[in-house]
Amino acid sequence: MLLSVIYFLSIIIEIIEGITIFSGQIYYLFYSIIGLIVLMPLLEYISYRKISILKFYPISIFILSTFLTILMDFNYFPALALQIIALIFSIRYIMDNDRMKKYHLVYIIYGFLMLLLSSLLRVISFERLSQVLIFNIGDDINVKGVPFFFSNGVVIAGMRYFVFSFSFQYMIIILILGFLLLENARKIIQISKVKNQGKSNLLNLTSMSFSVFSCQCETVTSIIPAIGAEILGIISLPIITESLILSIGTFLYLHFVQRERYGIFGKLWNSKKKRKGLLFIALLIMILSPILITFGVYFGLQRNLLFYFGTNLGLFAVSSLIFTRLFSEIRISIGISKVLYVFLALLTIFFMVVWYVPAVLDVAVKNGLIFSIMGLFSVLSGILLSLMLTPINKIGRSIIYEYITGMFPVVFVIVLYYTVITSSQIWPAFSITSQLIFGLVLLGISLPIMWFSTNYSIYGNYIANKDTHR
Structure with missing residues (x-):
């Protein structure tokens, strides 16, 4: 005083x-x-x-x-x-108490992993460096410019083994993401628990695991290593901003769900009219797809990685949506054993992934007929997925869709990290710049889809638990 x-x-x-x-x-x-x-x-x-x-x-x-x-x-x-x-x-x-110790331990481990993934902390051997050096971050990256999130940054090099680059902006991002990751995971676990029992059943546990994983993906994509990649220095800002907004959106939505305020997801879950509108759009795309593929091949658009992937994924998505609805309406119910179910799942994955084997992709890019056949295989994959989804209830379907939409951002992040870190081509038919644009653009598109699917599944899981224990 x-x-x-x-x-x-x-x-x-x-x-x-x-x-x-x-x-x-x-x-x-x-x-x-x-x-x-x-x-x-x-x-x-x-x-x-x-x-x-x-x-x-x-x-x-x-x-x-x-x-x-x-x-x-x-x-x-x-x-x-x-x-x-x-x-x-x-x-x-x-x-x-012990709970606090575990909480902070996870928080610190997460922060350390974020530093490694973002390349802020790099393990490099310095044979002759015995002291610690501190210098401006502009001396450690491309001379063409410093990305916004690294402005006023500092580099610490020393102890012969590491280089640590950081800035005030990036430290704020990592600390905020640590908070969002832990809080979102904690809230998802709370929501997924069956009321009055204090534990989760198998379906809840599966949904909870996918939801937590999706939240991790949202946060990890916010720390794309922008050092050393000129194109990332331009595009990483909107990707990071989008990831932060989605992570914050998940945090707020989970807060509202716990207070039984459901918003758009509650309306979609119970609205047949909106689902019919989505089905109409899928049918329109399917009808127009032969015309779109023909024009694409005529103008050589299959040589563009975005068009190539978009055709493959788009036909798979719309066909699975249409045939799942069709099989449900005509009440086709096929008894599928576990062995057959696994076989169909692997066959579906194979029909989609085979077109990204470099040798097969190279042929499809150069030959318009093979590219068109790829589209037919995409539709077939969607039909196989529909056969597996038809006997499953609404919540089970939402979990599978959540898993599928959660996998695509992971693939794009892997492509992005591999291209940036190794500076090498995954597919010889496409340049490194094409790979970077492919990873960034589709990552930006897939993140909102994954976010929507995750929160939609969380809502369905919460409502199922609530109805079960009324």
């Missing part, structure tokens, strides 16, 4: 009389001390009375303020008070 009075009196005297009592290091020392005294009880009150979730993430504040202190001169940005408060809160809550 005495320090607070002295500090505020010094400010008043300086304003009225123009006399500076504290300056330089002493001024900023008092600034930090006063901040510590004022913020500690305030955060204590907020964390216990108002926003209890804050007690889980004081370590984020500590990490962020530490990076701020490194990135900026302490004289101009005194983060000492924030660091001390966050460190005290972290130690207190981590040691509070």
Whole structure:
């Protein structure tokens, strides 16, 4: 209290009389001390009375303020008070109980993995480097420009084994994503549990696993390594922004589901009219597909990786949707044994994947007839999937669709990472630039689809649990 009075009196005297009592290091020392005294009880009150979730993430504040202190001169940005408060809160809550210890351990491990995946932390051997070097991030990347998320960044190289590149913007992203990942996973597990039993059945467990996995994919795509790739420096900003928005959207939607406010997913789940509209669009695409493929082959569009993949996936999606609906309407019910079910699943995957074997793809790109046959195989794959989906109930179908839509972003991320890290072609028929554009564009398209499918499945699972235990 005495320090607070002295500090505020010094400010008043300086304003009225123009006399500076504290300056330089002493001024900023008092600034930090006063901040510590004022913020500690305030955060204590907020964390216990108002926003209890804050007690889980004081370590984020500590990490962020530490990076701020490194990135900026302490004289101009005194983060000492924030660091001390966050460190005290972290130690207190981590040691509070075993649950806190596990929570923070997962959070720290996740942050470390994000640093590795994003190439912010790179393991490189320096034979002659025995000291630690700190320099501007512009010296470590392409001279053509520094991406927005790495502006004002710093590189630390040393200990002969590692290079650590970071910026304030990227640290904020990683800390926010850590929060969203853990909270979304925790909320999904809570929603998926069968009420009044405290445990999940097999269907709930499967849906929960896919949902949690999809949330991981949303967050991982936010840390695309933009260093060293000129095209990523241009396009990575909207991809990262989209991933962040979707992760935040999942967090908010799970919050509303727990309060039984379902929004658009509840309307779609119960609306036959909207599903009929989607079916009409699928039928229209299927009818027009021969014309579209003919024009595509005539203009040589099959040599474009986006058109090639779009034709393959599009025909598979619309045919599965149409025939699933058709088989349900005419009440075709085929008894499928587990062995046959697995065989059909593998056959469906084979009919789709075989067209991406480099040798087969090269032939399909050069020969319009083979490319058209690929379209027929895509339709056949959709029909096989429909046969497997028809005997399954609505929730089971949503889980399968969730799995399928969740796999595509993973494939695009793998293509993207492989191309960026190795700078090599996966398919000789297409250039590296085509692969990069392919990965980024389709990743941007598939993420909202995966997000929608995941939350739609979460809603269906929650409603099923609710109806079961009424």
